[in-house]
Amino acid sequence: MSRGDLTDDEWAVLEPLLPVSNNRCGRWRDHRQVINGIIHRxxxxxxxxxxPERFGPWKTVHKRHVLWSADGTWKMLLRHVQAAADAGGDIDWNISVDSTIARAHQHAAGAPTAPPPSLPGSSKGAPRRSVQQAAGGEPARPAGGGGEAGEGxxxxxxxxxxKIHVAAEGRCRPLALLITPGQRADCTQFEPVMDEICVPRQGFGRPRRTPDSVSxxxxxxxxxxxxYLRKRGIRHVIPEKKDHKAARLRRGSRGGRPPxxxxxxxxxxxxxxxxxGKLKQFRAVATRYDKRGYVYLGTVTAAALLIWLRS
Known part of the structure; x- marks a missing residue:
């Protein structure tokens, strides 16, 4: 085992959740070997x-990552680890929201505008599930000669x-992730990021979606x-902008109380x-190399999964 590979304890968490066969060609190639290849990348x-050759054929590793990014496997694994942490009282639900810019490599541009191929076992020509939602909820459309805007x-x-939008819990681990084009304003994606928070219960009960507070x-x-936060009954700490404060004061008693x-x-x-900062320790996150938005979101989600496993 080299530096960065899954440990026995980490593999014991993931192994029961992974599929045994792919419904087409029998059993999968060793999941642990493939995941170690994804971690290396x-x-x-x-x-x-x-x-390196020790991870097996590179096409197998690449296709597995693309498939798991499209069908939500990475998100499922992340939510399972979050659910286990929540059951043990290990999540601080005083969360914070912010975003960061990731420079896209020139090879990440130029994704085709045609719909992506179907998943194994789905109807012929049907698009991958959750692909548009993974890319920020925007349909692919030409921008600068390609589908860059629709791919985030x-x-x-x-x-x-x-731009990677992140909601993090109080122990510096990502709870929810979303990607958009780099010029998108942070405030427009606040509600979508909050709606992505969904930590399942172990046993009975609906998933937890409401934090104790937001900053x-x-x-x-x-x-x-x-x-939005007031309607959901969530306490929040957001500083008031100077121009908003000046406008409120100009209105006098009609301006209302300060937040x-x-x-x-x-x-x-x-x-x-x-x-x-932890996410950007992974070079494939700090610089985007993936053409497709849902594949890059899968890359960021896989990095978040490792952060949770190793925290």
Whole structure:
């Protein structure tokens, strides 16, 4: 076993959840060997063709990652680990929300606009499940000669970029992930990120979706977000923008009361920054090499899964 491979304890968590056969060609190639190959690529950002031979055929590793990104296997594994942590009282539900930019490599651009192929066992020509949702809920459409906008790649002064929106719990681990084009404003994705929080119960009961409190920076300071949190009964710590404060004061008594702000709680907002720092320790996350948005989201989700397994 080399540095970064799954340990016996980590494999014991994942093994019971993985499929035994692929419904087409009998049994899968050893899942542990393939996952170790995916982990190697996550940490190094190496091209799939350059994977060491000890991980088996590179096409097998690549196809397995693409398939699990499309059918939600990576998300299922992540939620299982989160559910086990929640059952043991190991999740701090005082969460923080923020986003980060990942530079897209030039090879990540130019994805075809045609619909992706069908999953094994599905009807002929049917699109992969959850592909559009994985890419930020936008249908693929031409942008700059390709389908970059629909694949979560945006064009800005920094070039081709993708934005990763993260909701992190109090122990610096990602609870929910979402990707959008790099120029997308943070505040527009607050509700979609919050809706992605879904930690199943072990046993009976509905999944937990509501945190104890939420903290975010001024980019999320607007009436719509505050109203959304108020409606759900979630305490929040979001600083008020200077222009919003000035406008409220100009209106006098009609401007309403200032929003509550807990300075001590806001100091803990660095948990999401540290969670993002952990994600970007994986080079395949810090720089996007995947053309398809759902594949890159699978890459980020696999990195989050390793963070939870090794925390």
């Amino acid at each position: 996550l940490g190094t950002g190496v091209q799939w063709r350059e994977l 790649i945006g064009r800005s002064r920094g070039g081709l970029t993708t 975010a920076d001024k980019a999320y300071s607007n009436c719509k977000i505050r109203g 509550g702000f807990d300075k001590a709680r806001y100091k803990d907002r660095n948990t999401v920054e540290r969670a993002i």
